[in-house]
Structure formats: C-alpha cells, structure tokens
Amino acid sequence: MTIILTIETTCDETAAALVTDSLEVLGSVVASQDQLHKKYGGVVPEVASRLHFEQILPVIDSVLRESGISFDKIDAIAVANTPGLSGSLLVGLSAAKALAVAIKKPLIAVNHLQAHIYACKIASGKNPFPCLGLIISGGHSSLYCCANPIEFILLGGTVDDAVGEAFDKVAAMLNLPYPGGPSIQKTAQNGNPSAYNFPRSFANEPDRIAFSFSGLKTAVRYKLVGPGKETDPAEASAKLSAQEIADIAASFQEAAVDAIIVKTLQALDKTGINTLCVGGGVAANSRFRTKIQEATEKNNIQLFIAPINLCTDNAIMGAIAIERYKQGLFESLDLNIYPGLVR
Ligand code: KG4
Ligand code: ZN
Numbered sequence: 001m002t003i004i005l006t007i008e009t010t011c012d013e014t015a016a017a018l019v020t021d022s023l024e025v026l027g028s029v030v031a032s033q034d035q036l037h038k039k040y041g042g043v044v045p046e047v048a049s050r051l052h053f054e055q056i057l058p059v060i061d062s063v064l065r066e067s068g069i070s071f072d073k074i075d076a077i078a079v080a081n082t083p084g085l086s087g088s089l090l091v092g093l094s095a096a097k098a099l100a101v102a103i104k105k106p107l108i109a110v111n112h113l114q115a116h117i118y119a120c121k122i123a124s125g126k127n128p129f130p131c132l133g134l135i136i137s138g139g140h141s142s143l144y145c146c147a148n149p150i151e152f153i154l155l156g157g158t159v160d161d162a163v164g165e166a167f168d169k170v171a172a173m174l175n176l177p178y179p180g181g182p183s184i185q186k187t188a189q190n191g192n193p194s195a196y197n198f199p200r201s202f203a204n205e206p207d208r209i210a211f212s213f214s215g216l217k218t219a220v221r222y223k224l225v226g227p228g229k230e231t232d233p234a235e236a237s238a239k240l241s242a243q244e245i246a247d248i249a250a251s252f253q254e255a256a257v258d259a260i261i262v263k264t265l266q267a268l269d270k271t272g273i274n275t276l277c278v279g280g281g282v283a284a285n286s287r288f289r290t291k292i293q294e295a296t297e298k299n300n301i302q303l304f305i306a307p308i309n310l311c312t313d314n315a316i317m318g319a320i321a322i323e324r325y326k327q328g329l330f331e332s333l334d335l336n337i338y339p340g341l342v343r
Contacts, residue, residue, distance in 0.1 A: 002075045002325060005099070006318025007060070009092030010084025010112045011138065012043045014055040016063040017315035018074075021322050023122050027067030028316050031055045034179060041172045043138075049087025056095045063315075071103050076330075078108040078321030080115060082338035083139065089337035097333055106330035108321040112313075113140060114152050116279030118320035119311070120304035121149070128304040132273040134264050136288075137280030138164035138179075141211045141260070143267045146277065149323040155267060156209030163256055164282045166213035170220050170252050173233035174245050184249045185285055191243070191250030193287075196223060198255035206266045211259065220252050257288045261295050268301055275302045284311035 002021040009015070012033040018026040033051050037043050064070065079096035081089055100107040117133040133144035133152065141164075142157035161169070164181060171180025176187055198219045201212035224233040224240075237245060260282075268276060276296060282288065283306055296303040310317060324330075 002322070003069060003073055004076045004078050004108070004319070004321050004325060005060070005063075005074050006110065006315045006321060007056075007077070007079040007092045007096050008112070008313060008315040008318055009052045009056065009088050010080050011088060011313060012037055012048045013313040014052050014059050015313065015315035016060045017318060018063055018067050018069050019316065019319040019322065021325070023125075023319055023322065025316050025319075026069055027063040028314065029059050029063045029066065030314050031059050038178045041178050042168055043085070045085045045087055048085060049091055052088050052091035056091055060095070060099075074103060074105060076106045076108050076321065076325050077103075078110050078318050080110040080112040080318060081335060082109075082111055083340055084112055084337075086337060086339045089339060093335065093337055097335070101333065106325075107333070107335060108324050108329070109331050109335055110318045110321050111152070113142065113144075114146075114149070115317040115320045116306070117144070117146060117152075117277045118149055119279045119306035119317040120277040122316060122319055123307045123310055124304055126304075128275055128277045130273065131275040131277045131304070132264070132268055132271060134260070134276060134278045135280045136163050136260055136278070136282035138162060138168065140280065141213070143209055143264065145271060145273065149320055150327070150329070155271070156211075158211040158213060160212050160214035161217060163211065163213050163260060164280070166217050166256060167282065169217055170249075173220060173224060174237050174249060175234050176249070179281075181282060181285060184253055185287065187246050188250035188253045188287070189246075191246030191248070193250040193254035195247035196251035198251055200255055200259040200262060203259065203262045207270065209263070209267045209270065211263055213256065213259070216252065216255055216259070220248060223248060253285070253287055257285065257291055260288065261291055264292075265295060265299060268299070274300065275304070277304045279306040279311060279317070281312045284308045
C-alpha cells in the first residue's frame with residue numbers, strides 16, 4: 001500500500017490528509033480561517049499566510065495522530081503549488097519540501113484546480129475520465145478538457161470575476177456574512193428567484209467558452225443604489241426589508257447558476273464530450289446542484305459532482321498526487337509556486 005501525505009494551503013484553509021493508492025482516506029484535517037477573515041468581509045492574503053504558518057505543523061501533526069500513521073509509513077509528500085495566493089502557497093510548499101527532505105521521500109506537485117475535479121473520482125469510486133471539468137470556486141470559474149487525471153487543457157474561464165467572488169461581493173453588498181456563498185444560499189431560500197431578471201453573461205454566444213460575472217455584480221449594485229451613484233450598496237440594503245433582500249439574493253443566485261449551466265452545456269455541445277465533472281466551493285450550492293442535475297439528465301450527460309464536503313478546499317482531493325506517483329512524476333527541491341499559472 002502506498003501512503004501519501006497531501007498538503008493544501010492555496011487560499012484560506014490549512015489542510016492535510018493521508019490517502020492511499022486505492023484512494024482510501026486514512027485521515028483528513030481542515031483548519032478554516034473563515035472566522036478570522038469574516039471581520040474584513042473577505043480573505044486578506046497577508047493574514048492568511050501568517051495563519052497558515054501558525055497552523056501548518058499542528059494540522060500535519062493532528063492528521064498523523066488521527067490516523068495513527070507515523071512518518072516512516074509515508075511514501076511521498078504532495079503539495080498544491082498552483083494556483084492560489086503567493087504567501088499561502090509558499091507556506092505549504094516550504095513545509096512539504098522540509099518534510100520530503102527529512103523523511104527522504106519524493107515530493108509531488110498538485111494543481112489545486114485539477115484536484116477539485118479529481119474529488120469526483122475519489123467520491124464516486126468510478127473513473128470519470130475523459131470528461132469536461134467545470135471548476136467553480138472563489139478564485140476560478142473554468143472549463144477544462146480532461147483527457148486523464150494528468151492532462152488538462154483549459155478551454156475557457158472567466159474574463160473578470162470568479163463566480164464565488166461574485167457571491168462573496170454581492171453578499172457584502174447585502175450585509176450578509178462572509179463567506180458569501182453559503183449566506184446567499186440561506187437568504188435566497190425565502191426569496192423569489194424571478195423577482196429580478198439579472199443578466200446571464202454570454203448566454204447568447206454559444207461558440208464562446210467563457211464566463212463573466214462582473215456585469216451580474218454590477219446589476220445587483222445598480223438595483224441597490226442606481227447607476228453612477230457613489231452610495232455604499234451595503235448602506236442602501238440596510239434600508240430594505242428582509243423580503244427584498246431575499247428576493248435580490250435569490251435572483252442573483254438564479255442568474256449566476258443559470259449562467260454557469262448554460263455556458264457548460266454549450267461547451268459540452270461544442271466539444272462533443274458527454275461526461276461532466278464539477279468541483280469547487282460554488283458546486284456546494286444547493287440550487288446549482290439541483291439545476292445541473294436536471295440539465296445534464298435532460299441532455300444525456302453523465303454527471304459527476306463532488307460531494308459537499310469535498311467541494312470547498314480540503315487536502316483529500318490532493319489524492320490526485322497518486323496518479324503522478326504511479327508515473328514517477330516527482331519534483332526536485334527547487335519546485336516553485338505558481339500563483340496564477342495553471343499548468
Ligand atoms: O473552492 P473554494 O473553497 O476555494 C477556492 O479555491 O476559491 O471556494 C470558495 C468559494 C467562496 O467564494 C464561497 O463563497 C463559495 O466557494 N461557496 C459557495 C457555497 N459554499 C461556498 N457559493 C455558493 N453557494 C454555496 N453553498
Ligand atoms: Zn479551491
């Protein structure tokens with residue numbers, strides 16, 4: 001049995017897991033920084049990296065203790081080194097390198113976005129490749145052609161904000177707590193999704209594989225304060241009733257979900273791929289899950305969607321490193337971080 005220790009520090013979760021070559025999870029620990037970033041209404045990169053620095057060793061220590069696995073049983077150290085926040089990535093990579101040297105075991109690089117897609121394989125126990133990979137998270141909204149767990153080709157992504165970022169920013173405008181996705185979902189439950197007809201960007205451009213969410217965000221802003229006004233949208237929404245806030249949240253969520261789904265169906269059609277794998281924090285959204293299920297069933301697409309606990313950042317999905325381990329794809333100690341680069 002091969003055992004890999006995986007480390008994940010790309011954004012604001014410090015996580016470590018122990019996984020085997022049969023994708024069994026021996027242990028997993030996630031230390032979220034949500035409470036700390038809440039008071040700023042979003043992730044503060046410098047604060048995130050300092051907290052990773054404090055948490056990384058205790059997190060690794062507790063995953064080892066939880067699973068009863070000692071260092072001498074570990075066959076490789078895997079770490080997400082792209083994409084993400086530079087300071088955050090550096091903490092994980094430095095810890096991984098130090099451990100690899102200390103226990104004299106190979107170092108494996110994990111692409112965080114590919115890992116989000118791989119969560120579908122871990123959870124389903126089936127091989128979803130080749131597939132179209134849809135990643136919808138706080139930092140990315142992208143579509144990939146995934147031939148196998150190693151070869152991903154980017155087909156298109158957002159031209160401006162990521163969808164999760166739009167959820168977080170709209171939540172801030174509505175005075176809903178960070179992270180915005182779960183708070184919008186909760187508030188939207190009491191709202192009317194057809195109350196406002198917010199834009200579904202690029203829906204009428206079937207040949208264009210791309211997303212855009214800043215127009216949707218601006219449409220919500222204009223709904224609150226009107227075009228060209230300097231007023232703070234959060235001040236304007238403080239004057240609205242709970243029902244009005246719920247209607248705006250529900251209409252925003254509906255437009256964001258529809259935009260993702262329509263562009264994904266167009267990409268499936270254009271590429272002729274008939275299997276879809278979805279991962280990333282926004283894939284936890286209940287409205288999205290219902291609608292993507294319906295849309296894929298209707299279009300005869302096989303759907304793999306990460307279970308909710310594997311949608312947001314975790315180190316279990318770093319089990320994708322097993323695929324590289326099997327092929328001997330190891331890194332030297334000069335491995336770098338690539339904050340924006342998706343290999
Ligand atoms: O994948 P993730 O944990 O981190 C990144 O790699 O970015 O995604 C975090 C994003 C945040 O923007 C958060 O608001 C969003 O995922 N999110 C959701 C939900 N849960 C988390 N968005 C919509 N609905 C949710 N239930
Ligand atoms: Zn992520």
